[in-house]
Amino acid sequence: MSFYFQHHWLWFLLGVAVALAASLMVYYKPSPYFDRKLRIILGALRFSGLVIIVFLLMKPTSKRTIQEEIRPSIVIGFDHSASMLIHEDEKVLKNQWIEVRERWNKKFGDKFLLDWVGFESALTTADSHYFTGEETNLSAPIQYAKQRYTDDRRQALILFTDGWHNTGLDPWTGADQLNHPVYTIVYGDTIKRPDAAIERVTHNAFVYQGNKLEVESELSFKQLKGKNAKITLYIEGASLMSKTISIDNAQALEKVSFEVPTGKMKGLQRMRIAIEPMEGENFTENNQRDFVVEILDTKKKIWLLGKHPHPDLGALRNALEDGGRNEVLVAFSEEIPNATEQPDLVVLHNMPVSNALQFKIEGVPTLYLIGSSSVISGLNLEPRRQNPELVQPLINRNFSKFSIDDWWSNNARKLPPIETYSPRLNAAANSILSTCIVEGIATERPLIIAWENSGIPMVAINGLGIWQWRLHTFKETGSHQVFNDFIGQIFRYLGSVQKNQRLFVNYPQRVREGRSVIFDARMYDAAYQSTQEAKLSLQLFRNNEELFRYDFMENNDAYRLSIRDLDTGNFSFRVEGILGEEKIQTSGQFVVEAFQLENQRNEANTEGMSDLSLRSGGFMVFPNEISKIESALEELVSDRILRERLKMRPLIDIWWFILLLVLIFASEWFLRRRMGSY
Known part of the structure; x- marks a missing residue:
């Protein structure tokens, strides 16, 4: 152990000299209360106390090297998907996992850093033993372990699962990259049946x-x-x-x-x-x-207009041409389409609007991607930044103009940042689909907004670079569908109103069984101003027979209706809006789809799990062989790894220094009091 001062040692010598002078000033001269011997004792007490104070003011710190044992990390993942119950009893499975968790915490808690997680389509908590997951993403715990692991070869990943993977990244490739053993406990029927x-x-x-x-x-x-x-x-x-x-x-x-x-x-x-x-x-x-x-029966004509070529235009084109449902034209500022007919929808990417272009797209629903050159009627984009600012989206869960997939609400803040040039975009609170995250801090600045201009829907994304979102969603989900659906919902909103239409309803055309169908409606008066004085109702039909009648509820400046627990099948609806003596109607259809991924297998995927484990240096066992996993963990931790760490401690944190000071000055006070000085 060694000590050092945080200030130069000469200051300590000066402090000692001051302490000596202060003590001599009080006790050097003869006193009627104290004899010479007592003055020496009191002077020594005063000097000692002052020296200790000077010593502590120098911020002395002790420094010593200690050895500590490194505990390796073990990630244990429980499969919470619905397929786990095809051959297993829910109560038995829950109890078994709880027993394993309690036993391993007791047996290995002081040897490993145990991290218990659950997984279905994504990571969940280990305590959510509900087995209702509609998908199984085996790559989720593998990617999580990859992020947590260090270079310590004693770490491992343990999976309790039936072995069937149907969404997300390839887990076998992930296991190859893990460089740590993966042990799998496989549940389900192991007999090969017809x-x-x-x-x-x-x-x-x-x-x-x-x-x-x-x-x-x-x-x-x-x-x-x-x-x-x-x-x-x-x-x-x-x-x-x-x-x-x-x-x-x-x-x-x-x-x-x-x-x-x-x-x-x-x-x-x-x-x-x-x-x-x-x-x-x-x-x-x-x-x-x-x-x-x-x-x-008809295609929509969409113009993608940009100031210059940009990857965003390619990403939007791919999303909008999905299934060949739209006719998409891409052009740049010097190539403005010379068409006699108006497009159905327009995208303006960092595009200033000339008089000629304004004439061609007057009254056309538009998506703006705002850059340094954008100009939007009715929106103040000033002041502009010379250098772009990087921002990430944070979805506003109270947004009601249209609905988006839950994936965006849960994961949008993890998307790559885009470049914004207009930090002060103004918008009403109910028009904001997303706000900005700047350097990890959530703000109230709008990033994506939706509004109506004389009854015509408009959407603006306050930045450039959404092509990165397309790549990220593909990396996370293994498909472009999440990005395509997000863009599709924006364009469904943009295309939901025809010229002079006063009632429009936004709704999903496809809904998974067990999920709510959400209808967002908006009503306009004769002057095409949004109103909430109307009464809106919905009639739901199946096979042309009315099933139910619902009333919409006010939601910010619009209306919303949520319908739950519909069976699979085709449904149609008619929405009626009553404003004064006027009645306005619109209709549509949607389908509730059965979700069947988790009932496609009747046996355990022993071959796949054995291969996954062997690739990483682990092995596969069945539930009655869990003791083999415990033995493997004992072997992993048999080699202790110690590391030296420099431990530093300010001496002022040592309580007995303060106690010593109190005793010294208390003794001085007591002696002076006893001799009648006070």
């Missing part, structure tokens, strides 16, 4: 009326060699066409395609591919797969 399953259905999300719809299905057959399988395509519950194939191998993978003439079909069509149950199958939940196709 089983036919629909692995994948590929189809167009949109097709135009009169064109053929192509549907391709990928089918797997296990232990069904020599049998024939009948595959049928249904539309709205009615059989449309069938095919029969022969199965030639014990493990077979077949593809079956259908070409469906759309004829005069229109709107959302609910379809199903089904394999007729086969002899020996005891699990047929995975023999069918539902999907929805929208039959379009």
